[in-house]
Amino acid sequence: MEKVAYYPGCALKERSAHLDRSARDSALGLGFELREIDAWTCCGAVPPVSRERVMNLVAPTRILRSVRDSGADMLVTVCDFCYNTLKRTNHAVRTDEVIRRRVNAFLAEDRSLGDMGAAGADYSGEVRVLHLLEYVRDVVGFASIPARVVRPLDGIRLAAYYGCVMLRPAKEILLDDPENPTLIDDLLTATGASAVRFPYRTECCGSYLSVSNPEASARLCRRILASARENGADALVVSCPLCFYNLDSAQAAIREADPGFRPLPVLYFTQVLSLALGNGPESQGFERHATDPAPFLEKLPSAPGKEASR
């Protein structure tokens, strides 16, 4: 089975463990293995606020360098923040000579960091950073999914929510059209589901403002959820741990303030994919969801013949 170097990131090891589990299960269902890299640290979550803060680029560059030194030429990640940070760091190191030299000067002093610390050759952006969605689209191919689906999600209406940092800044990320993306929609369609389009699919959920200014973030989440609901969605589908948390956990407070608000289940694209590929609802970590996914699960067909074989 094809093995792909995989960077889970902090959130997926703990608070978003259901994203990690469903990502690994989905990969196996599609015929490849996400092989976690041997040693890694936090990537820093966001790129530095200015070109002067080169120190903030050291951790992600060290991760990328260790991947290169392991012999891999690509690194797959699922968390949108990790993806944005690793990919933009890679871009900066590859295209900006001043940054490349400064970061490598720091890295040359790495000592006693075990698996990650051996100061090898300078890193200059050799590794290709891919989002899991990108790997499935470009390497596996969405066209190969329908043949592997054992639980077609026919008749289920799912609204893909893209958020911000997976697609933007588009000049560096180059993953999909930042204003009219189809990446998640196309994956959902391949599972048999109906992809619901709604106006707020690329609007920010507030990101880290849910820490510093939760009311502002909740107002954004409410607009997104209401818009998806108005367009007929049975559930909202995301890829980012922070989008998931904001949109999923804000709903209790929104409903408290407005009893007319109807909750909307929030799912990771990996959970949808994992279910379609035949894994059971019990392995999706739904107990971690604040908003009850039952309205979605009730529409889920059983997987004939497959359950018995597992």
Added chain:
Amino acid sequence: MSPNDAGPGGNPRMRLDREKVRGAFGLRLVELSGQQVSACYQCGNCSSGCPLSQEMDILPSRIMRLAQLGQEDQVLRSGTIWICASCFQCTVRCPKGIDILAVMDALRQCAMEKGADHFGPDGIPGDLAARIPQPGLVGVCRKFST
């Protein structure tokens, strides 16, 4: 002229002089952000697309104009730079290709260099810190503190 006198449209009058408009603040912004702040021609696309503009005291396009005019105090006192969620919507939509988020980031750094962190770990409630995925915790501290 008192700075509190209302000018056209009720906006506060401002005094422009060469030292301010061509001053160190503008150069520092360009240096930190790598962006030509002077290229902004005030179309307002950033303000109309910003999902958080309703929460801001000064709209992003006006921040850009004030920055062009070297109005350091007004820009760095604005709540706008701490409401921006770094979603890149403005950056994607700017017809002049200015990375407006990079300018916001640079303004945050300028404000923090004056000794004012906006938000740090102490401001995070314990129950939230125990639940929210780490990118939120690390992200907010990296954006809003030194």
